[in-house]
Amino acid sequence: MRVTFSANGKPVEADDVWEGESLLYVLRERVGLPGSKNACEQGECGSCTVYLDGVPVCSCLVAAGQVQGREVRTVEGLAGQDGELGLVQQAFVDAGAVQCGFCTPGLLVQTDALLAADPQPSDTDIREALSGNLCRCTGYEKIMDAVRLASARKCSVEGVAK
Amino acid sequence: MTARTIQGQKNLQKINQASKDGIGGSPLRPDGTLKVKGEFAYSSDMWHEDMLWGTALRSPHPRANILSVDVSEALKVPGVYAVLTHEDIPGEKYYGLEIADQPALAIDKVRYHGEAIALVAADHPETARRAVKKIKVEYEVLTPITTEEQCLDPETHGYVHEPHEYRSHAYGNICHEQKLVSGLGVTDEVRALADVVVSGEYEVGMQDQAFLGPESGLAVPAEDGGVDLYIATQWLHVDRQQMAPVLDLPLEKVRLTLAGVGGAFGGREDLSMQIHACLLALHTGKPVKIVYARDESFFGHVHRHPAKMRYEHGATRDGKLVFADCRIVLDGGAYASASPAVVGNAASLGHGPYVIPNVRMHAIALYSNNPSCGAMRGFGAVQAAFGYESQLDKLAEALGMDPVELRQLNAVTQGDLMPTGQPIDAPAPVAELLQRVKDMPLPPPLDLEHLDVRTLPGALSNTSHGEGIVRGVGYSVGIKNVGFSEGFDDYSTARVRLEVIGGEPVAMVHTAMAEVGQGGVTVHAQIARTELGVEQVTIHPANTEVGSAGSTSASRQTYMTGGAVKLAAEAVRHELLERGRHRYGWRQDDLSLVGGKVVSASAGVLIPIVDLLGDDAIEQTREHHHRPTVPFDKETGQGFGHVQYTFCANRAVVDVDVELGLVKVVELTAVQDVGKALNPLSVVGQIQGGCTQALGLAVMEEIVVKDGKVRNASFTDYLIPTILDTPPIPVQILELPDPHAPYGLRGVGEAPTVSATPSIVAAIRQATGKALNRIPVRPEHLTDTL
Ligand code: FES
Ligand code: FES
Numbered sequence: 001m002r003v004t005f006s007a008n009g010k011p012v013e014a015d016d017v018w019e020g021e022s023l024l025y026v027l028r029e030r031v032g033l034p035g036s037k038n039a040c041e042q043g044e045c046g047s048c049t050v051y052l053d054g055v056p057v058c059s060c061l062v063a064a065g066q067v068q069g070r071e072v073r074t075v076e077g078l079a080g081q082d083g084e085l086g087l088v089q090q091a092f093v094d095a096g097a098v099q100c101g102f103c104t105p106g107l108l109v110q111t112d113a114l115l116a117a118d119p120q121p122s123d124t125d126i127r128e129a130l131s132g133n134l135c136r137c138t139g140y141e142k143i144m145d146a147v148r149l150a151s152a153r154k155c156s157v158e159g160v161a162k
Numbered sequence: 163m164t165a166r167t168i169q170g171q172k173n174l175q176k177i178n179q180a181s182k183d184g185i186g187g188s189p190l191r192p193d194g195t196l197k198v199k200g201e202f203a204y205s206s207d208m209w210h211e212d213m214l215w216g217t218a219l220r221s222p223h224p225r226a227n228i229l230s231v232d233v234s235e236a237l238k239v240p241g242v243y244a245v246l247t248h249e250d251i252p253g254e255k256y257y258g259l260e261i262a263d264q265p266a267l268a269i270d271k272v273r274y275h276g277e278a279i280a281l282v283a284a285d286h287p288e289t290a291r292r293a294v295k296k297i298k299v300e301y302e303v304l305t306p307i308t309t310e311e312q313c314l315d316p317e318t319h320g321y322v323h324e325p326h327e328y329r330s331h332a333y334g335n336i337c338h339e340q341k342l343v344s345g346l347g348v349t350d351e352v353r354a355l356a357d358v359v360v361s362g363e364y365e366v367g368m369q370d371q372a373f374l375g376p377e378s379g380l381a382v383p384a385e386d387g388g389v390d391l392y393i394a395t396q397w398l399h400v401d402r403q404q405m406a407p408v409l410d411l412p413l414e415k416v417r418l419t420l421a422g423v424g425g426a427f428g429g430r431e432d433l434s435m436q437i438h439a440c441l442l443a444l445h446t447g448k449p450v451k452i453v454y455a456r457d458e459s460f461f462g463h464v465h466r467h468p469a470k471m472r473y474e475h476g477a478t479r480d481g482k483l484v485f486a487d488c489r490i491v492l493d494g495g496a497y498a499s500a501s502p503a504v505v506g507n508a509a510s511l512g513h514g515p516y517v518i519p520n521v522r523m524h525a526i527a528l529y530s531n532n533p534s535c536g537a538m539r540g541f542g543a544v545q546a547a548f549g550y551e552s553q554l555d556k557l558a559e560a561l562g563m564d565p566v567e568l569r570q571l572n573a574v575t576q577g578d579l580m581p582t583g584q585p586i587d588a589p590a591p592v593a594e595l596l597q598r599v600k601d602m603p604l605p606p607p608l609d610l611e612h613l614d615v616r617t618l619p620g621a622l623s624n625t626s627h628g629e630g631i632v633r634g635v636g637y638s639v640g641i642k643n644v645g646f647s648e649g650f651d652d653y654s655t656a657r658v659r660l661e662v663i664g665g666e667p668v669a670m671v672h673t674a675m676a677e678v679g680q681g682g683v684t685v686h687a688q689i690a691r692t693e694l695g696v697e698q699v700t701i702h703p704a705n706t707e708v709g710s711a712g713s714t715s716a717s718r719q720t721y722m723t724g725g726a727v728k729l730a731a732e733a734v735r736h737e738l739l740e741r742g743r744h745r746y747g748w749r750q751d752d753l754s755l756v757g758g759k760v761v762s763a764s765a766g767v768l769i770p771i772v773d774l775l776g777d778d779a780i781e782q783t784r785e786h787h788h789r790p791t792v793p794f795d796k797e798t799g800q801g802f803g804h805v806q807y808t809f810c811a812n813r814a815v816v817d818v819d820v821e822l823g824l825v826k827v828v829e830l831t832a833v834q835d836v837g838k839a840l841n842p843l844s845v846v847g848q849i850q851g852g853c854t855q856a857l858g859l860a861v862m863e864e865i866v867v868k869d870g871k872v873r874n875a876s877f878t879d880y881l882i883p884t885i886l887d888t889p890p891i892p893v894q895i896l897e898l899p900d901p902h903a904p905y906g907l908r909g910v911g912e913a914p915t916v917s918a919t920p921s922i923v924a925a926i927r928q929a930t931g932k933a934l935n936r937i938p939v940r941p942e943h944l945t946d947t948l
Contacts, residue, residue, distance in 0.1 A: 018288060034207040035200020039374040039424070040456045044877035047374060075200035089198040093190055096843040099851065100679025101197030102374040102424030108198060124616045131622070131886040134877065136374050136425050137679050139850030140885040 008077030046133030049106035075105035091150035099137035184692035188843035204422035205394035208380035210449035221272035224870025253410030261498040273496035276461025306531035306870035322529040338502035340509035342799025344581035345520035356476025367864035369466040375424015378453040381443035388415025399710035420704040426678035428537030460875035464536030467492035469545035485520040494527040499536030501527035507542030514550040551920030589898035595811035619824035630821040636924025640917030643804040644909030655709030656726035661779035672702035675711040681844040693731035695755030717909025725786035725904040733782035810913035812921040823941030837908030856918030
C-alpha cells in the first residue's frame with residue numbers, strides 16, 4: 001500500500017508498504033528518518049517515541065496505515081529550522097545525559113511533551129513521565145539533571161514565575 | 163630576561179584558562195550533538211541501496227541432535243536470495259574468544275536454546291522471517307544438562323561437548339577451573355584459630371547486559387572478493403581475527419568499521435551476527451543488513467554467569483579475619499566465550515578487598531546446555547562480591563560489631579599482599595572510601611504526613627500509603643581488576659597527526675577503540691589537547707586500518723588507548739620540538755606546547771605551532787602496553803596476575819513494603835577512587851550507570867532459564883531499572899594517583915557494578931531481618947510465599 005503523511009512538517013510518501021509494517025519501520029527504513037530508535041519494537045522501552053498529531057506515542061506500536069494523512073514529528077524535528085538545537089536537546093548535551101545515546105531520541109520527545117504540559121515538573125513528576133523510557137547507560141541521574149535544566153531554561157525564556 | 167619570564171608566565175595563565183577542555187575538564191561529547199539530533203548513525207541505521215535483510219533460524223531446544231535440515235521450501239519464498247547452513251561455510255567452522263568451540267552455524271547438534279542453525283537473506287525483514295519458518299529441521303531431542311550435579315557427572319548425564327568432538331575435554335563438562343591457596347590454606351588447625359566462624363551459600367541469577375541498541379550491522383561485498391562490515395562491537399580486531407578463517411579470507415580482506423554502538427557492557431565482546439551477515443553478503447553478492455529483534459538479542463549474546471557459591475569466614479573475637487574458604491561455581495553455558503578469564507577473576511578477587519592470612523578458593527566454570535555466559539561489566543568479581551560482602555555482614559552480626567568498622571579493620575591498603583601473593587603497589591584507600599560513604603548525609607527519614615505516594619515501594623501502582631513500610635541501610639565495598647590479566651599482552655595502538663587546517667593547528671586521533679557510549683572519544687580529544695597544546699581535535703572513525711585498540715571492556719580503554727594517544731601525541735610533540743631546535747637553535751630544555759604555541763618556561767613564547775609546522779603534517783603511531791602480568795599458578799593461584807586494582811564503596815537506603823515484598827531503593831551513594839578523573843562529568847556518569855546495573859541485579863534482573871529454556875526474552879519480562887526504580891545516586895570521587903598508570907588514572911566503569919549490589923541486599927536484610935542468600939531478591943523471598 002501507499003502511505004502519505006506529514007513528517008516534521010514535510011509531506012512524505014511511502015510506497016509498497018506491507019500492512020504489518022510499523023510507523024517506526026517506515027520512518028527508519030523508507031523515508032530516511034532513522035532518528036527514532038528500535039530497541040524493543042514492543043512498546044516497552046520508549047526509544048521510538050514520536051509525536052503523532054502532537055501526542056507522544058511509541059512508533060513501533062503504530063501500524064503504518066494508521067498514520068495516513070496525519071502529522072508525525074520525530075527527534076529530527078526538534079531542532080530549529082537552521083539546525084540549531086532545541087532547548088531540550090541542548091540541555092541533554094550540557095548535562096551529560098547522553099552516553100551511548102540510543103535512548104536519547106525517545107527521551108527527548110517525551111521530555112519535550114512533559115515540559116509543554118508542565119514547564120515546572122517536580123522530580124517525582126519527571127520520574128513518572130519518563131518511566132516508559134529505558135536507559136541502560138546513565139543511571140538516569142544526568143537525565144534528571146537535563147530535564148531540570150531544560151525546565152529552568154524554559155521558564156526563564158518564557159518568563160514563568162519560579 | 164626577567165621581563166620575558168614574566169611575559170611567559172602571563173601567557174601561561176591565559177593559556178591555562180583557554181585549555182579548560184584538556185584532561186581534568188569536562189568538555190562535552192563530540193558526538194553529543196549528532197546524538198540529540200537523531201543524526202548519529204548506529205549500526206541498525208546502516209542502509210545501502212539494494213540491500214538484503216538477513217535473519218537466523220534458531221533452535222527451540224537446548225539440546226538435540228539435528229537429523230536433517232531441509233531448506234527447499236524456504237528457498238521458494240519470493241524475495242528470498244539465499245538460505246545457508248554450516249555446509250555453506252567456506253572455511254573454519256568453529257570460532258571463539260579463548261577456545262574455538264563454537265560453530266558459526268550448528269553442526270549436527272544444538273547445545274543451547276536459541277542456537278543459530280541456518281540463515282536467510284531476503285528483500286524484506288518479514289520475508290526473511292517467513293522463510294525461516296519454512297525451514298524444516300528434524301531433531302532428536304535430548305535431555306539437557308543444566309544443573310551443577312548433572313554437569314559434574316557426565317557418565318550419567320552426558321557431555322555438552324563429547325570428548326571425541328573437535329577438541330578433547332580432559333575435564334568433562336568443566337570448562338575451566340582455578341584454585342588458590344594462600345597462607346596455610348584452610349585446615350582444621352586454621353579453623354581452630356578463629357573465635358567466630360560464619361558460613362553461607364549464595365546464589366546469583368543470570369543477568370543480561372540489555373544494551374538498548376540491538377546487535378546489528380551491514381556487510382558489503384567488495385570488488386576484491388573481500389567484505390566491508392559496518393558493525394557495533396567492542397573490539398574490531400578480535401572480531402576480524404575470528405571471522406576471517408570462517409570466511410576463508412585473509413585478514414586484510416575483512417575490513418571492519420565501527421558503526422554507532424548503543425551500549426555494550428560486555429555483551430558485544432563475542433561475535434553475534436558478524437559472520438552471518440558476511441556469509442550472506444559474500445554468497446549473494448549484495449549488501450546484507452541484520453538487525454536483531456529484542457528476543458533474538460537475548461538469544462544472540464552471552465550473559466553474566468549465574469553462580470552458586472559457598473563461603474566460610476573465620477575471625478578472632480576482636481574482628482580480625484583469620485581465614486576464608488570459598489567455592490564459586492559459574493554456569494558457563496554451552497560455549498566457553500570468556501569463561502576462563504571470568505573464573506580467573508572470581509578466584510583472584512573472590513575474597514574481596516580484605517587482608518586474610520589464610521585463604522582457600524576454588525572457582526569453576528561449567529559447560530551446560532544453558533545459554534552461554536561470558537563478559538559482563540564486573541566480570542566474575544560481581545558474583546563473588548555478593549558472597550563475600552554478605553559474609554562480612556554476617557560476621558559483623560556474629561561479633562556484635564558495626565559492619566563498616568569490621569570492613570575497615572580488615573581492609574587492604576597499599577603494601578598489603580593479595581592472596582595471589584601480588585603486592586598492592588598503588589593507593590588502596592578501602593577504609594577511607596567506607597568512611598566517606600558512611601559520612602555522607604542520609605536522606606531524610608520517611609515522613610508519612612507529607613509524602614508523595616509515588617515515592618513509596620509500589621510507586622505508581624498506589625499499593626501503599628505508608629503502612630507496612632520499613633527502612634533499612636546497608637554498606638558494601640568491592641574490588642575489581644583493570645585491564646586484561648594473567649599474562650595477556652594487552653596493548654592498544656593510536657595514530658596522532660598534527661597539521662595546520664584553516665590557519666589553526668589541528669590534531670587528528672585515529673584508533674580502533676570502540677566507543678560504546680563510555681566517552682572515550684571525549685577523553686582522547688582531551689589528551690591530545692593537553693599534550694599538543696591545541697584546541698581543535700578531530701577523532702577519526704574507528705576501523706581496522708590502524709592497529710588494534712584491544713577491547714572496550716575491563717575498564718581498560720582510558721588506561722590503554724588513552725595511554726596510546728598520550729604516547730603518540732608525545733612523539734608528535736617531540737618531533738615538532740626537535741624540528742624547532744634544529745631550525746632555530748633553541749637551547750632550553752623546558753619547552754612545551756601550550757595554547758597553540760611553543761612555550762619555554764624560562765623564555766616565554768617562542769613561536770606559534772602554525773609557523774613551526776607550516777605545510778607539513780607530523781604523524782606518529784604508538785602502541786601502549788601495560789606492565790607485564792603472569793598467569794596464576796593452576797593449583798595455588800599465586801602470581802602477579804593483575805595490572806591494577808580499583809575500589810568502590812556504597813551505601814544503600816531502601817524502603818521495603820514488608821507485606822507485599824516490594825522494595826524501593828531510596829538512595830544509593832557511591833564513593834570511588836579513580837586515580838585521576840580525566841573527565842569528571844563522564845566519570846560520575848559511569849559510576850551512576852554502574853550502580854544502576856547493580857541495582858538491577860539486586861532486585862529485578864534475571865534471565866529465567868528452566869530446563870535450558872529461556873522464559874523471558876523480552877523487555878516485558880526481563881526487567882531493567884526504569885527512572886522510577888532508580889534513586890538519586892550521590893557520587894564522591896577520590897583521586898589518589900596510581901604511579902604505574904598514565905596520568906595516574908584508574909579504570910572506572912566496573913567497580914560500582916561490583917560493589918553496589920551487596921549494599922542494597924544488606925539494606926533489605928536490615929529492613930526485613932530476612933537472610934536473603936539469592937539475588938535478585940524477589941517479593942516472594944520477602945513474604946515467604948515461594
Ligand atoms: S522500540 Fe518502540 S517502545 Fe521500544
Ligand atoms: S545513554 Fe545508552 S541507553 Fe541511555
